[in-house]
Amino acid sequence: MTYAALLDQLRRESPLVHCITNYVAMNFAANVLLAAGASPAMVHAPEEAGEFARIAGAVTINIGTLSSHWLEGMRAAAEAANESGKPWVLDPVAHFATTFRSKAVEELLALRPTVIRGNASEIMALAGNASSGRGVDSGDSVERAEASATSLAQRTRAVVAITGEVDFVTDGRDALRIAGGSALMPKVTAMGCALTCLIGGFVAVAPASPLIATASALACFGVAGSQAAQQAAGPGSFAWRFIDALAALDGNTLQAQVMPA
Ligand SMILES: Nc1ncnc2c1ncn2[C@@H]1O[C@H](COP(=O)(O)OP(=O)(O)O)[C@@H](O)[C@H]1O
Numbered sequence: 289m290t291y292a293a294l295l296d297q298l299r300r301e302s303p304l305v306h307c308i309t310n311y312v313a314m315n316f317a318a319n320v321l322l323a324a325g326a327s328p329a330m331v332h333a334p335e336e337a338g339e340f341a342r343i344a345g346a347v348t349i350n351i352g353t354l355s356s357h358w359l360e361g362m363r364a365a366a367e368a369a370n371e372s373g374k375p376w377v378l379d380p381v382a383h384f385a386t387t388f389r390s391k392a393v394e395e396l397l398a399l400r401p402t403v404i405r406g407n408a409s410e411i412m413a414l415a416g417n418a419s420s421g422r423g424v425d426s427g428d429s430v431e432r433a434e435a436s437a438t439s440l441a442q443r444t445r446a447v448v449a450i451t452g453e454v455d456f457v458t459d460g461r462d463a464l465r466i467a468g469g470s471a472l473m474p475k476v477t478a479m480g481c482a483l484t485c486l487i488g489g490f491v492a493v494a495p496a497s498p499l500i501a502t503a504s505a506l507a508c509f510g511v512a513g514s515q516a517a518q519q520a521a522g523p524g525s526f527a528w529r530f531i532d533a534l535a536a537l538d539g540n541t542l543q544a545q546v547m548p549a
Pocket residue numbers: 406407408424425426451452453454455468469470471472473474478479480481483506509510513
């Protein structure tokens with residue numbers, strides 16, 4: 289299965305991706321999924337999140353703007369995804385910052401996500417190691433977090449992706465690095481959150497290959513990010529150029545971004 293073939297499949301099947309993401313990210317993440325070829329739905333109410341998860345191809349859960357009410361919706365969606373055999377992706381935004389967040393993430397981890405995607409500080413802290421994260425932005429390098437990702441993947445049996453200058457993804461045994469992107473990406477809010485939603489799109493079309501599916505989403509961001517940065521005057525024009533670049537992405541460019549770690 290090539291990365292190009294997976295992108296083709298995503299565009300052809302346009303999977304319904306049930307996203308529980310934060311208020312900051314909702315609009316941008318939905319536009320990222322549409323540009324890539326998937327069909328996003330932002331649904332977080334506990335009254336309907338479980339029911340919706342059953343009709344989606346995958347679920348993504350992001351704790352960026354958490355409240356008790358949202359957490360109830362997250363639990364319902366993750367449980368329904370598990371019961372109906374759908375993959376789900378966890379984005380533990382700034383989970384180390386408060387007791388409420390860290391307890392919520394512990395609870396969600398116990399529901400066995402298929403993929404976990406975070407920045408280096410988030411993944412180091414999730415593996416129980418000291419990190420220099422402050423709020424939603426990373427204070428650590430991907431390289432420093434790689435051992436944490438491997439141990440977290442082995443403990444949780446999830447695929448774990450760390451994003452940053454060069455991304456790293458592992459299932460606890462095999463590992464890949466994904467190059468590309470731009471230093472403008474951490475200057476645009478919700479880039480990481482939107483990427484988590486796109487991972488949901490790829491695992492929806494390749495649920496049996498979560499490592500390759502996750503690497504495909506990371507490679508899409510790598511290529512589109514490098515292309516958008518060539519013409520961008522700053523973070524504002526980068527953001528809309530990035531959406532355009534994703535929509536125009538040539539799948540044959542993806543393979544060159546990925547190397548074995
Ligand atoms: N310095 C960088 N150079 C190239 N790409 C980057 C850089 N920092 C982040 N990215 C890319 O930005 C996207 C979001 O990652 P990141 O900023 O780590 O997430 P988060 O917003 O969760 O902290 C990923 O595709 C990642 O590869």
